[in-house]
Amino acid sequence: MQEIVGMQEIVGMNANETDLLIVGAGPAGMAAAVTARSHGLSVRVVDDQPTPGGQIWRGIETVAATPRLARLGEAYRAGAEKAAAFRACGALYEPDSQLWQIEPGFRAFLTREGQARRVAARAIILATGAQERPAPFPGWTLPGVLTVGAAQILLKTANSVPSSPVWIAGCGPLPLLYMTQLLAAGGTIAGFLDTMPRGRIGAALRHLPQGLGRLGDLAKGLLWSLALKRAGFPIIRHVAELRAAGEGRLESLHYRTQEGREGEVAAEVLLIHEGVVPSIHVPLALGCAVSWHAGQHCYVPELDGWGETSQANVFVAGDGAGIGGAEAAEPRGRIAALRVAARLGRLGEGSADAAARTERARLARALALRPFLDALYAPRPQVFAPVDETLVCRCEEVTAGELRARAVQGRPGPNQIKAFTRAGMGPCQGRQCGYTMAHIIAAAQQRPVGEVGFQRIRPPLKPVTLGELASLDEREPAA
Amino acid sequence: MFRKLHDPGAQAVTVLIDGQPVIAELGESVAAVLLRQPEAWSRTTPVSQSPRAPYCMMGVCFECLVEVDGLGSVQGCLTPVRNGMRIARQQGPRRLSACRKLSACRKLSA
16 A cells, blocks of 8 residues: 555655545445556545445455455455455555545545545545445334444454344345354354345346346355255244334344234344445535436436436446445446546547446446346335334434424425424434435325435535544635 | 454454453454443433444444544544543533544634
8 A cells, every 4th residue: 555655756746636536445446446547547545444345345454364254255255356456556545534525626525533634636436335224113223233234344344243142134135144154153143034025026036037147146145045044043024013122222122024923032132134225425415416216215326327427527336326236336436437537538438438348248247136136125115114203313313203293294305304303414414314204205295205305415424523624724725 | 242253362452441441453443342342332312311332333323423532423433443542432412522632622612
């Protein structure tokens, strides 16, 4: 990894100027950086994590040197050489950095170790990935309730597992993968509450023909499922409703299936997962147009064939462009980087087109099974319609009932309800309540959710202290 | 709530959580260390003072806000531990005094 001073010598530029600013050092960001560097662009990659790899390859550089690598699986292992290629590509890599504002031009503002700085860039690739879809239910704020993704990060980066047999609830490939990894690591599972509704396999099968080239992925999923069945812990199907309870921490868990079967179990840790959604806060703050993706139940930025948004020279690559996984993220990153290289005159249009054709073929192969997976693992309807007592906004502690009551008074939109109730005003800035709020408004006003829109996202994108702002060596340019 | 599967060995560091010394591993996050404590919570909320614990571990839920070396509202899941780090569970809203070490804050609160 180059330090800032070394990098200045290499690219011969001011340390605060770059051709291309990439936000996020996961599969898309790293692939984009390698491609852009190969065409001679100066590249700066900022990421809020301490090491490269994004969420899928969290901690890969450390874990790769340990025996733990084997039990995390092939897809994880593949990250080691990607991270090495990224380290060697000559991009200026800034870990532990929080991006909190981008102004037109572009001027990006970030904070690292309590110091704020401004970076000028000619083009931006947002490779900020995805987050787990918030799936609120009563008691989901209790200590002891975490996401499956959180537990997987704890396994990868801290080699930690739940200390007692763990309950897992949800739907999607991630719970199956995590349970497989957890058992391999020596953890124990109390039971799996499978929230996939009845009839999903039939609904998904019509998307299978186009995914036939990806039978290997399907086989992998089936093998996980079979191995988990053999492990012998209870698997309860068609779970529709969850309720966690306890005094100051999780103590018990109540569930109810679609068929009306109920159960209550003691629990210390519950892990939940209801799919993932693109991180769209930065594109929204930049005024990039987004549209509703019916298959993935989320907003995605509107992009052209190069990943460029409605704002010129702002690109989105990776899961932030729509959920596609790491294998789709990499070609998306390279395609965007090729376009930036051509824009900045480092690559002929024809050469960019030719190189992009190969990457688009890769992307199409990587996405072939996606409609099948989207249909199979579509979130259960209860995810979007939590019972009244549920805290929807974790930060400001606003319940579903309060939002419902407001939503029928004069047809307000998300920004008005935010102003009335404070939902979405806390430090997470709507990352945990935005979609639930949109669904509650849509249901109350009998409108399609895609029409309701998301809360307006304003800077700072991450909380900034006055001290950090004061540390910014910022003078207004002379008029 | 969570347990570590290996002994940190040479990578072991000592951090203070609310004044109590705790063994951690260099490179792991403050939130990961908190989740291994008998009291695994990280903060109480400003609205109802209910306890919260790390939830997403990737920087999007802000439930792991703690004071680190006197600075308030630090995201524990994005903060790797260092030897001697002072971690305090954050009770309610961030205290202004928590940022006194920054001269700009001192000026503002004076």
